[in-house]
Amino acid sequence: xxxxxxxxxxxxxxxxxxxxxxxxxxxxxxxxFGFVEYDAPILESLELFTEKSGEEIVSQLFSFSxxxxxxxxxxxxxxxxxxxxxxxxxxxxKRPLKWFSIEENFRYERPQRGRLRSFYQFNIDIFDEPxxxxxxxxxxxxxxxLQSLGLCAVxxxxxLSDRQLWSILLQVLGVPENLNLEIxxxxxxxxxxxxxxxxxxxxALGTNGGLLREKIQTLMTLHTLDDLQIFxxxxxxxxxxxxxxxxxxxxxxxxxxxxxxxxxxxxxxxVDFSIVRGLAYYTGFVFEFFERSGKSRAxxxxxxxxxxxxxxxxxxxxxxxxxxxxxxxxxVLQEKNLLPSFDQKCDLFIIFDEISKPFVREDIHKxxxxxxxxxxxxxxxxxxxxxxxxxxxxxxxIASYREGKELVTLRDVSYGKDFSIPRQNLLTFLxxxxxxxxxxxxxxxxxx
Numbered sequence: 001x002x003x004x005x006x007x008x009x010x011x012x013x014x015x016x017x018x019x020x021x022x023x024x025x026x027x028x029x030x031x032x033f034g035f036v037e038y039d040a041p042i043l044e045s046l047e048l049f050t051e052k053s054g055e056e057i058v059s060q061l062f063s064f065s066x067x068x069x070x071x072x073x074x075x076x077x078x079x080x081x082x083x084x085x086x087x088x089x090x091x092x093x094k095r096p097l098k099w100f101s102i103e104e105n106f107r108y109e110r111p112q113r114g115r116l117r118s119f120y121q122f123n124i125d126i127f128d129e130p131x132x133x134x135x136x137x138x139x140x141x142x143x144x145x146l147q148s149l150g151l152c153a154v155x156x157x158x159x160l161s162d163r164q165l166w167s168i169l170l171q172v173l174g175v176p177e178n179l180n181l182e183i184x185x186x187x188x189x190x191x192x193x194x195x196x197x198x199x200x201x202x203x204a205l206g207t208n209g210g211l212l213r214e215k216i217q218t219l220m221t222l223h224t225l226d227d228l229q230i231f232x233x234x235x236x237x238x239x240x241x242x243x244x245x246x247x248x249x250x251x252x253x254x255x256x257x258x259x260x261x262x263x264x265x266x267x268x269x270x271v272d273f274s275i276v277r278g279l280a281y282y283t284g285f286v287f288e289f290f291e292r293s294g295k296s297r298a299x300x301x302x303x304x305x306x307x308x309x310x311x312x313x314x315x316x317x318x319x320x321x322x323x324x325x326x327x328x329x330x331x332v333l334q335e336k337n338l339l340p341s342f343d344q345k346c347d348l349f350i351i352f353d354e355i356s357k358p359f360v361r362e363d364i365h366k367x368x369x370x371x372x373x374x375x376x377x378x379x380x381x382x383x384x385x386x387x388x389x390x391x392x393x394x395x396x397x398i399a400s401y402r403e404g405k406e407l408v409t410l411r412d413v414s415y416g417k418d419f420s421i422p423r424q425n426l427l428t429f430l431x432x433x434x435x436x437x438x439x440x441x442x443x444x445x446x447x448x
Contacts, residue, residue: 006111008117008118013342017344018340019120019326019330025145026145028148033137033140034098035099036098036099038085039101040101044081045073046073049061049077060076060107060108061076061108062106075103075104082099082101083319086309087317090128090309095128096128096134097125097127097128104120106118115327115328120325120326122326123322125322126138126321127319128318129320130318133255133259134320135320138302138322139260139265139322140260142300142302142324143289150333154292155292156289157268157292158268158270158288158289159275160270160272160286161272161285162249162285163277163284163286166219172236172239172241172246173212181280183205187276188276195213222273224271225257228250232246253285275288277302282305283303283306285304289324297332300325302322344394345395346395348373349390350374350399351387351391351401360376370427375394388400391413392413397413397433397434409421
């Protein structure tokens with residue numbers, strides 16, 4: 001007996017139903033925001049990820065040599081691939097671009113709750129728009145997706161930070177630029193390690209670990225634009241900084257915060273500089289969506305990556321994006337009873353006798369082409385009573401054809417009500433009744 005590999009999932013019909021329900025919500029909201037869908041290969045050159053992704057992801061790659069001797073890897077994330085797609089055709093594309101994808105990714109890490117080796121991500125990106133309002137649009141879309149699934153501000157919040165302000169802080173403190181990524185990596189794990197361990201790591205890089213940690217800790221306690229302004233003003237004066245980089249960057253953060261406030265989303269946003277994101281390519285604002293239950297589960301994350309396309313050898317192009325993972329999201333929706341009940345019933349089950357068989361099959365085919373899901377018994381000489389018992393479990397409507405009569409008896413299974421309909425009116429009648437049923441929501445959409 002061959003068992004499923006650790007960290008992978010099988011989607012039985014009820015699981016597939018839930019997965020597709022979430023996919024449909026994502027697609028609908030992306031379309032509402034004017035985004036268009038794309039896709040890319042699931043197998044890529046290993047080089048694409050070793051050069052473009054962070055060290056953490058590279059260590060988790062499913063990589064191997066194919067039969068042609070090429071070093072390849074299963075896709076761990078979509079961003080490097082979409083950067084290549086945009087860069088290779090940048091001059092032929094109408095910009096700015098608003099793209100989204102729903103893709104399966106693979107990372108070889110220890111399976112645990114909320115983290116598997118195979119998972120789906122919903123990627124949303126805007127290209128060739130450097131203004132901070134694009135960052136706001138990405139954040140607003142992700143919030144809207146979660147709202148459309150029934151979550152609200154009491155369920156999750158967005159932790160907003162800025163890699164540029166972190167870099168400016170390090171620059172003003174005299175830290176060499178080539179150490180930025182290593183220090184940001186240390187900051188990314190600062191909540192998981194002791195102060196002594198942080199200082200030791202910073203000292204090992206040749207910096208003043210005590211002073212640097214003090215400034216880092218102070219910045220991480222600030223949660224308003226006013227507090228940031230005071231902190232960086234004092235820093236500039238103490239370090240005799242007159243570059244003007246700090247006021248310009250704080251102005252961009254104000255633009256971002258204002259755009260979100262105009263959309264009424266301020267209750268979702270928390271300024272939090274403990275967020276730096278582990279991926280190497282982020283260059284500006286970064287953001288993570290966290291559940292508020294206290295379980296510290298991340299629902300989504302992203303940021304600006306203006307240099308990635310240019311570093312790939314293509315024209316420099318501004319970019320900002322975000323990814324939502326399906327594993328944690330599904331778990332949260334399930335815990336909050338926000339997932340719809342699995343409905344495996346088809347629209348119509350047709351039962352018939354031997355005399356009616358020829359034109360019943362004709363009607364079944366016409367109804368299916370008209371968009372209805374229609375089924376019937378595949379057994380020959382199955383009694384009408386046995387067909388009816390089977391139909392009660394499998395359909396919302398039952399149509400009974402008997403002795404070749406031109407009248408069809410329709411039963412609404414939910415209400416136990418019968419209708420006598422001429423065969424030629426069956427399609428029209430079903431369209432009206434099914435439209436009524438389908439317009440009744442299976443899941444209330446809660447937006448608060």
